[in-house]
Amino acid sequence: QLRLERFEDKPNDLTKPLKVCFSGEEGIDDGGVKKEFFLLLFQDLLQVKYGMFVEYEESHRLWFNSWSFTDDIVMFRLIGLLCGLAIYNSVILDVPFPTALYKKLLGKKATLEDLKEMDPLLAENLKRILETEDDISTFDLCFQIDRHHLGETISVDLVEGGGKIPVTQDNRHAYVDAYVDFIINKSVQKPFEAFQKGFSAVCHGVVLGFLHPKELMALVIGSTSYDFSDLETVTQYHSPFHADHAVIRMFWKTLHDFPQGMKKKFLFFLTGTDRVPVAGIKALTVVIQANLAGPSHLPVAHTCFNILDLPVYPNISTMREKLIQAITQTEGFGLI
Numbered sequence: 001q002l003r004l005e006r007f008e009d010k011p012n013d014l015t016k017p018l019k020v021c022f023s024g025e026e027g028i029d030d031g032g033v034k035k036e037f038f039l040l041l042f043q044d045l046l047q048v049k050y051g052m053f054v055e056y057e058e059s060h061r062l063w064f065n066s067w068s069f070t071d072d073i074v075m076f077r078l079i080g081l082l083c084g085l086a087i088y089n090s091v092i093l094d095v096p097f098p099t100a101l102y103k104k105l106l107g108k109k110a111t112l113e114d115l116k117e118m119d120p121l122l123a124e125n126l127k128r129i130l131e132t133e134d135d136i137s138t139f140d141l142c143f144q145i146d147r148h149h150l151g152e153t154i155s156v157d158l159v160e161g162g163g164k165i166p167v168t169q170d171n172r173h174a175y176v177d178a179y180v181d182f183i184i185n186k187s188v189q190k191p192f193e194a195f196q197k198g199f200s201a202v203c204h205g206v207v208l209g210f211l212h213p214k215e216l217m218a219l220v221i222g223s224t225s226y227d228f229s230d231l232e233t234v235t236q237y238h239s240p241f242h243a244d245h246a247v248i249r250m251f252w253k254t255l256h257d258f259p260q261g262m263k264k265k266f267l268f269f270l271t272g273t274d275r276v277p278v279a280g281i282k283a284l285t286v287v288i289q290a291n292l293a294g295p296s297h298l299p300v301a302h303t304c305f306n307i308l309d310l311p312v313y314p315n316i317s318t319m320r321e322k323l324i325q326a327i328t329q330t331e332g333f334g335l336i
Contacts, residue, residue, distance in 0.1 A: 014081075017089065018034055018085060018089045034089060035091055035304050036304040038082065038091045038093060039304070045078075045082075046062060048062075051067070052064070052065055052068050056118050056119050059117060061096050063188070064076070066191075067149050073190060073191065076195045076198070080194065080200075081202060083095070083195075083199055083220060084198065084202030084203040085202055086220065087219045088202050088203070090277060092220075092221060092222040092277060094221070094273055095221060097217075099114055099117055099217060100114040102213040104192060104196070105216065110180065110184040114180075115180050119183075122183075126180070130176055136169050136172055137166065137168060142166050142167060143158045143161075143165040144156065145158060145179065159178055222278070223276055223280070226280055229256070230280065231281050232256075234281070234286060236288075237287070238289035241289065247310065247319075250315070250316045253316060254319050255323075266327050269303075270306060271301075272303035285306055286307075287305070287307045287308070289308070291311045292312065294311065295313050298311075298325055299311065299326045
């Protein structure tokens, strides 16, 4: 059980290298166990069924649930802490948070464009209000919005007395700004502040202030900008495989001939994400070892350790067929 009090009592411990050991399992954590630890935690903690986050249907972005329970505050702090620990320990997280979160962590103002990333339809409607040449008064809007919760409709003022302030040509920009501010800031103030407190317990200081939101985002979820030729350079092999082995040459020939989309699917198949550390694909540790079960078997990826079990295929056509089958017909990925 994770207890925040233990971390808060010894804040300096948070900046020490993290070593993970699962109860009842033997083995040295050389990065794979740590990766599995974060993977399992976030797969569970971010599930919408717990009510801490909501998922926008169109964008699939997660945002804080403004109706979350008071008891969830400690969990928001924990999730923020874990995000900070992941950065500090160079672990990429598969967390679909929008850019607005990273802007808020850096103290920067979120805009209508940030709302568009989360809720494209709402943002488009607000944009129409700003750009329309029609008389705004015919829209019958005021500085108040209706929200639905547990079958009830609740009216919320965007500003004090908003229900009595009509939206006009002159104040429509203020209306849109207030709407965006409510969705991204006011409605989720308490859960975000808890998340921020946990995150800042690990990631703080002057350096953080120099980061751009996209840079901070890349530290958390990795980068999609990389050269696949670098992957071959950093890959290691277990005997009998080596860089000049016939099967290995067929493997790289097949992979390099794939279109970019298929290459990214392979990276996801191998590592559990199609992103790489900010330092680039060269920062990965990848191992290919032989699967001697026979050429009828598919390649198997140990995603927590970036290890590929590759059967000894007799020719490049079989290599291509089996590799594509493994990449495209496996839903999700296994923790092997």
